[in-house]
Amino acid sequence: MRYDAVIAGGSIAGLLCARELARRGHSVLVLEKGHEIGTPEHCGGLVSRSGLDELDIGPSSRHVRGRIHRAALYSPNGGSFEIDSGPCDIVEVDRRELDKQAARQAHDAGAHIRTRSEFKRFGGRVAKTSFGDIECDILVDATGVTSLIMKKMRSGVLVSAQSEVSADWIKEGCVEVHLDAVKYPGFFAWSIASEDGRGKVGVAGAEINASQALHDLLESRGRYSETRRINAPIWVGGCAAKLVDGMTVTVGDAAGQSKPTTAGGIFSCGMGGIMAGAAISDYLESGDKAALESYPRSWNAKFGAEFTRQLAARRLLARLDNGTIDELVGAVTPKIASEISKDGTFDFHVSSIVKMLGAYGTMRLARRLPMSDIARLMTGVGKV
Ligand SMILES: Cc1cc2nc3c(=O)[nH]c(=O)nc-3n(C[C@H](O)[C@H](O)[C@H](O)COP(=O)(O)OP(=O)(O)OC[C@H]3O[C@@H](n4cnc5c(N)ncnc54)[C@H](O)[C@@H]3O)c2cc1C
Numbered sequence: 001m002r003y004d005a006v007i008a009g010g011s012i013a014g015l016l017c018a019r020e021l022a023r024r025g026h027s028v029l030v031l032e033k034g035h036e037i038g039t040p041e042h043c044g045g046l047v048s049r050s051g052l053d054e055l056d057i058g059p060s061s062r063h064v065r066g067r068i069h070r071a072a073l074y075s076p077n078g079g080s081f082e083i084d085s086g087p088c089d090i091v092e093v094d095r096r097e098l099d100k101q102a103a104r105q106a107h108d109a110g111a112h113i114r115t116r117s118e119f120k121r122f123g124g125r126v127a128k129t130s131f132g133d134i135e136c137d138i139l140v141d142a143t144g145v146t147s148l149i150m151k152k153m154r155s156g157v158l159v160s161a162q163s164e165v166s167a168d169w170i171k172e173g174c175v176e177v178h179l180d181a182v183k184y185p186g187f188f189a190w191s192i193a194s195e196d197g198r199g200k201v202g203v204a205g206a207e208i209n210a211s212q213a214l215h216d217l218l219e220s221r222g223r224y225s226e227t228r229r230i231n232a233p234i235w236v237g238g239c240a241a242k243l244v245d246g247m248t249v250t251v252g253d254a255a256g257q258s259k260p261t262t263a264g265g266i267f268s269c270g271m272g273g274i275m276a277g278a279a280i281s282d283y284l285e286s287g288d289k290a291a292l293e294s295y296p297r298s299w300n301a302k303f304g305a306e307f308t309r310q311l312a313a314r315r316l317l318a319r320l321d322n323g324t325i326d327e328l329v330g331a332v333t334p335k336i337a338s339e340i341s342k343d344g345t346f347d348f349h350v351s352s353i354v355k356m357l358g359a360y361g362t363m364r365l366a367r368r369l370p371m372s373d374i375a376r377l378m379t380g381v382g383k384v
Contacts, residue, residue: 076183
């Protein structure tokens with residue numbers, strides 16, 4: 001068996017990489033170790049419509065479940081502010097169905113996808129798999145956060161737990177974010193409505209018992225029933241792995257391409273897959289290895305400065321104690337919340353964080369946090 005490229009991992013990054021390669025006329029095999037594309041689903045499913053358009057996987061009634069109208073941010077003492085997320089045009093998608101749609105597109109373009117097929121290792125242009133050896137020019141690692149963990153890159157990994165629940169306190173079109181430096185250090189808890197009375201509730205943080213923290217959160221909210229629960233690592237360390245290493249190209253969460261602020265990766269990981277596919281195609285056509293380097297270049301041109309700023313925002317937020325979070329949320333007036341609503345974009349949202357911190361006051365902030373991180377957040381100067 002021989003393919004131009006073998007892709008390990010049949011989720012959003014791997015499948016869109018496969019689609020790009022197949023559309024450009026190359027032979028490509030996707031290996032998914034799970035029994036079904038899209039499972040186990042470990043995602044809140046929040047994504048912007050513009051992101052879906054750019055991924056060319058456009059919003060469809062098959063995978064879009066609902067539109068998100070408002071987002072509320074809570075501090076530990078119960079203080080809150082709400083923003084109108086209408087201008088960001090965010091939808092909640094059925095992630096299983098979205099991945100299946102990407103798989104259908106890749107197949108229609110000519111890619112071959114196998115489930116229950118595990119990638120083992122790559123060397124000498126041979127991919128070792130659970131069903132034998134496959135010759136290929138390029139191996140694409142799209143195996144998700146586990147790839148970073150296997151490479152002992154654990155500093156950007158947080159543990160998360162998420163439940164699908166029915167509860168009348170979940171309001172249609174609403175996303176909630178709960179900050180608490182003690183319960184969810186380095187991250188937050190969230191709820192995402194799929195419809196009125198149903199949605200996903202999750203928590204993540206550094207070195208927490210995520211299952212217990214999620215249980216405590218759910219118990220504190222009132223009556224609920226759980227239909228599904230998952231535990232999964234998330235990556236908030238920014239672009240981490242070498243994107244091109246010899247004949248191996250790394251995409252998606254395996255490359256640290258999810259957003260450092262929220263760990264959202266459907267858009268940015270999917271774009272990583274598409275950009276990698278374009279560069280691999282150029283290499284396969286020209287035989288010039290330098291062509292592969294256009295992938296990290298395109299990635300940095302699109303996401304580099306934003307990811308640097310998001311990383312700085314993440315570091316700053318992770319240093320805040322609960323008292324400061326209470327003050328910060330309390331400082332956001334309805335006028336500032338309305339400004340945040342107007343100019344925020346879901347995929348490039350650092351300007352909204354800057355507005356929120358600005359409400360608190362840069363000088364007050366500087367008394368508590370390192371000036372270098374504040375400067376990096378404002379300017380985006382620094383390496384991803
Ligand atoms: C709780 C939670 C909530 C999230 N919510 C959101 C959200 O609301 N919006 C958003 O944009 N992002 C969200 N994310 C992040 C998003 O799910 C990821 O960024 C995205 O799925 C990364 O896609 P990927 O293709 O890089 O990797 P993954 O989706 O992790 O897929 C990797 C695939 O590789 C397969 N695989 C692994 N090893 C092998 C192997 N050896 N051989 C073959 N196959 C293998 C796995 O089975 C898997 O299918 C969330 C993540 C979590 C954990």
